[in-house]
Structure formats: C-alpha cells, structure tokens
Amino acid sequence: MRENLVIWSRAAKWGRIFLAVVLLLGFTAGCKGKVQEYKAEGNKRGEYSVYYLNASATKLVPQTYKTDTENVDQLIEELMGQFLNVPNSLDCQTALSDKVEYQKFSREDVVVYLYFDDAYSSMKTEREILCRAALAETLTQIDGVDYINIYTGGQPLTDSKGKTVGMISGGDFINSISDINTFEKTELILYFTDEKGEKLYAERREVVYNINSSLEKLVVDQLIAGPQGFNLCPTLSRNTKLLNISMNDNICYLNFDSEFLDGSLEVRDYIPIYSIVNSLAELNNVSKVQISVNGSKDIKFRDTISLDTLFERNLDCIGGEN
Numbered sequence: 001m002r003e004n005l006v007i008w009s010r011a012a013k014w015g016r017i018f019l020a021v022v023l024l025l026g027f028t029a030g031c032k033g034k035v036q037e038y039k040a041e042g043n044k045r046g047e048y049s050v051y052y053l054n055a056s057a058t059k060l061v062p063q064t065y066k067t068d069t070e071n072v073d074q075l076i077e078e079l080m081g082q083f084l085n086v087p088n089s090l091d092c093q094t095a096l097s098d099k100v101e102y103q104k105f106s107r108e109d110v111v112v113y114l115y116f117d118d119a120y121s122s123m124k125t126e127r128e129i130l131c132r133a134a135l136a137e138t139l140t141q142i143d144g145v146d147y148i149n150i151y152t153g154g155q156p157l158t159d160s161k162g163k164t165v166g167m168i169s170g171g172d173f174i175n176s177i178s179d180i181n182t183f184e185k186t187e188l189i190l191y192f193t194d195e196k197g198e199k200l201y202a203e204r205r206e207v208v209y210n211i212n213s214s215l216e217k218l219v220v221d222q223l224i225a226g227p228q229g230f231n232l233c234p235t236l237s238r239n240t241k242l243l244n245i246s247m248n249d250n251i252c253y254l255n256f257d258s259e260f261l262d263g264s265l266e267v268r269d270y271i272p273i274y275s276i277v278n279s280l281a282e283l284n285n286v287s288k289v290q291i292s293v294n295g296s297k298d299i300k301f302r303d304t305i306s307l308d309t310l311f312e313r314n315l316d317c318i319g320g321e322n
Contacts, residue, residue, distance in 0.1 A: 022244045045230065047274065049062035050082045053092060057093065059136050061092050061149070083134070097119070097131075097216075101119065110145060110147060113149045114135060135148055136169060188218070190203050191203070191275045197266055214245060216286065217245050220276065223235065235270055257294060276289065279313065289312075290309075
C-alpha cells in the first residue's frame with residue numbers, strides 16, 4: 001500500500017526509498033505514551049486487507065480476506081498466516097524476505113510484538129520499510145490492535161543510526177508509499193516532561209513524512225506517541241484523539257476529543273498545553289495556537305486554564321539540561 005515507484009533509474013529509486021529508513025517513532029520503556037488510533041476504513045465487519053508485495057517488489061498490494069474469527073489473538077495469528085502465505089491466484093509475493101523466519105507474536109494491551117530471527121535486520125532497507133508498512137497496515141485493522149513493535153533476534157528493531165524504532169502504527173504510513181517523491185525528511189523539536197511533570201524538555205526527532213500531509217498534525221501525532229528518550233515522559237494521554245486541525249494567519253487551530261480533558265497523567269496543569277504550543281511554535285509558520293475540545297473552547301482545562309485564548313510560546317516552563 002505504500003508505493004508506486006514510477007520511471008526512476010534504479011540508483012535514484014533506492015536512494016530515495018532510503019530516506020524512509022528513519023520513518024517511525026519510538027517509545028520509552030519507563031514512561032508510557034502513545035499515538036492516536038488509526039484504523040483502516042471502509043472494510044466490512046469480518047473483512048480485512050492483507051498486504052503483499054507486487055511482483056517487482058516496489059509496491060504494497062492489498063488483498064481482501066474474510067473471516068468469522070473475532071478473538072483478537074486468534075485473529076492476529078490468522079492474519080499473520082495469510083501475510084506469510086500469498087494465495088496462488090495472486091501475482092504477488094510476501095513482504096517478508098524468504099530468508100527471514102517469523103517466530104511468534106505476543107500482545108500487551110493494544111500493542112502486538114512480532115518476533116523474527118536475526119535475518120530480519122539484514123533485509124535491504126527498501127524491502128524492510130515495505131515489510132514494516134505491510135505488517136502495520138494489516139494488523140492494526142484489528143479492533144484492539146493499535147500498534148506493532150518488531151523484534152529481530154530477540155532485540156528491538158533499530159534504524160540505520162541504531163535508534164530503536166519502537167511502536168509502529170498504520171497511520172505512520174500516511175497515504176502509503178505510493179510515490180517516494182512525496183516524502184521528505186525533517187527534524188521536529190518536541191517538548192515532553194520528566195518524572196516530576198513540572199518542566200518541559202526538548203527532544204529532537206528526525207522523521208520522514210508525506211509532503212501532502214500537515215506538518216502541524218505530524219507534530220501533534222508525535223506528541224501523543226510519546227518521547228523516545230528514556231529520561232522523558234509523555235505530556236498527553238495515549239488515548240487522546242485529534243479530531244481536526246487547521247491553519248489560518250499563522251494560528252494553528254486544534255480540536256481534540258474529551259480525552260484531552262479526562263487524561264489522568266500526573267503532570268502540572270500547564271504541561272499538556274505548552275507541550276503542544278511550544279512544539280508547534282518550533283514550526284516557522286505557527287505563532288499562536290487555539291485549542292478546543294469537541295468543538296468548544298468555552299472550557300477550563302483542569303479547572304485552571306481557560307481554553308478561550310490564543311496560546312503563545314512559553315519559555316518559562318522549559319527546563320534546562322535533563
């Protein structure tokens with residue numbers, strides 16, 4: 001589902017795909033945070049899309065699979081079986097290299113952990129990115145599965161810089177890799193907190209994103225995903241959903257669901273607000289932020305901070321070295 005590499009020379013093609021190696025966000029073992037849910041839309045109940053590679057291994061191809069299975073663990077096992085075995089009627093191949101052995105899966109809450117042997121980390125970059133997307137797109141359709149986390153040789157999957165890839169959502173592959181030319185690499189500065197929840201600390205994160213998507217939305221999604229550094233903690237509830245986002249005259253308008261108010265993270269009242277505001281203010285086009293909940297801004301966040309205002313960058317709540 002994630003590419004349609006057209007008339008490029010082989011060198012240019014693989015060079016551009018390599019950009020995607022830093023795709024995906026990490027998580028920390030000590031602090032919990034998460035990105036908003038992304039579910040495949042349009043499928044009927046009991047109907048799923050299993051993703052394979054086309055014959056030339058340049059594009060993900062969805063194939064409809066129907067089942068009556070409803071138990072989450074049984075369904076994961078069933079879809080993984082389909083993922084690994086391409087129907088004879090299709091001119092496709094499995095996204096997983098035939099040199100890689102799938103070992104098992106385990107599930108914790110809404111995360112499915114997939115275990116492969118050492119050969120997984122030896123796959124070519126372009127093939128691994130496609131495999132990662134195929135696995136995420138296939139399994140996060142299951143109600144109760146929001147993320148996958150890949151282990152290879154008993155260790156968490158890492159990127160080319162040795163950084164743990166961490167949680168992977170189907171939503172990380174926006175619009176799929178249908179054209180590698182639509183992806184660019186950028187660095188975001190995101191603000192998370194520490195164990196005390198009293199100050200914000202910057203975390204730099206390099207991501208590959210679809211230029212047809214909103215950078216502002218990417219920032220908020222990454223905040224909900226949580227920090228990658230072991231010494232930082234989330235500022236937003238993992239269940240927070242961004243309902244919509246828009247820009248006008250350098251003002252970013254955000255509309256969250258009620259989880260934004262009800263999330264029970266033990267941080268100071270201003271931390272969630274300015275985690276968002278300061279992170280968005282790092283973008284060149286954002287000077288102010290308006291936050292609403294279910295379309296209303298006539299609300300006091302935690303009974304202390306009125307949302308009926310335009311928030312600006314606040315340097316007072318930013319800590320020093322952490």
